[in-house]
Amino acid sequence: MGLRERKKQATRRALQEAAARLTLERGLEHVTVEEIAAEADVSTRTFFNYFATKEEALLGDVPSAPDEEARRIFAEGGPTGGFVDDLITLLTASLISAEGLAAHREAMRLRKQLMEREPQLLPGMLARFHNMEQELSRAVAERTGASPEDARPQLVAATAMAVTRHTVKCLHFAEGEGVADVRAVLRDAFRHVGDAYSPPND
CATH class of the missing domain: 1.10.357.10 (Tetracycline Repressor, domain 2)
Structure with missing residues (x-):
């Protein structure tokens, strides 16, 4: 697996883990895509490159x-x-x-x-x-x-x-x-x- 693919997998994993952590802390209704992206230290646009919704990120x-x-x-x-x-x-x-x-x-x-x-x-x-x-x-x-x-x-x-x-x-x-x-x-x-x-x- 090349460096680019490893970086993509790391970003995807970071978004999934950020979504899970924030949802467990606050509840699904009180977490936004923008907050998940910020927690993972990426842009909202990057989030949507990987997932269509926060629910999709949570399901992994x-x-x-x-x-x-x-x-x-x-x-x-x-x-x-x-x-x-x-x-x-x-x-x-x-x-x-x-x-x-x-x-x-x-x-x-x-x-x-x-x-x-x-x-x-x-x-x-x-x-x-x-x-x-x-x-x-x-x-x-x-x-x-x-x-x-x-x-x-x-x-x-x-x-x-x-x-x-x-x-x-x-x-x-x-x-x-x-x-x-x-x-x-x-x-x-x-x-x-x-x-x-x-x-x-x-």
């Missing part, structure tokens, strides 16, 4: 739809060939990258508080999960050779997103927490879902 970048390369690898049967492990890899990449988990730790912790204190943000977050679910459903259909309209890829994607929401709730975003912890929570959640719906032993 998680979850995001899988990038094209990660989606292609999954759809083609990779990276390991094991469906659940590959799905976990795809979901982890959508939640946060290895570098981003450390870089965004404070922002993620603040966002978790925001969802509890500012429930009007929840529809926007749920819309993001819905968009990601649609992308996952298409990727699962492509990998399995099913039609995107079939029930199986849609149910797999819906379950995966429920597991992802559960994971976000379970993570503490503590200093020692890493990508391996994210994957462990995802894997445990999928196992619990499988156990709950597996046929009872005779």
Whole structure:
């Protein structure tokens, strides 16, 4: 990643964290875009280069739809060939990258508080999960050779997103927490879902 891109990511992250801090201090209705920009030490015009609204800045970048390369690898049967492990890899990449988990730790912790204190943000977050679910459903259909309209890829994607929401709730975003912890929570959640719906032993 070049210097220019790193600077853009740093500015985006600074705006997200400034929006979260000010909103937690004052409440969403009492924070303006101008104040968020000033807190991040950028102009209002710069704010609008990154976000259309303060709500968009508060929601941040998680979850995001899988990038094209990660989606292609999954759809083609990779990276390991094991469906659940590959799905976990795809979901982890959508939640946060290895570098981003450390870089965004404070922002993620603040966002978790925001969802509890500012429930009007929840529809926007749920819309993001819905968009990601649609992308996952298409990727699962492509990998399995099913039609995107079939029930199986849609149910797999819906379950995966429920597991992802559960994971976000379970993570503490503590200093020692890493990508391996994210994957462990995802894997445990999928196992619990499988156990709950597996046929009872005779």
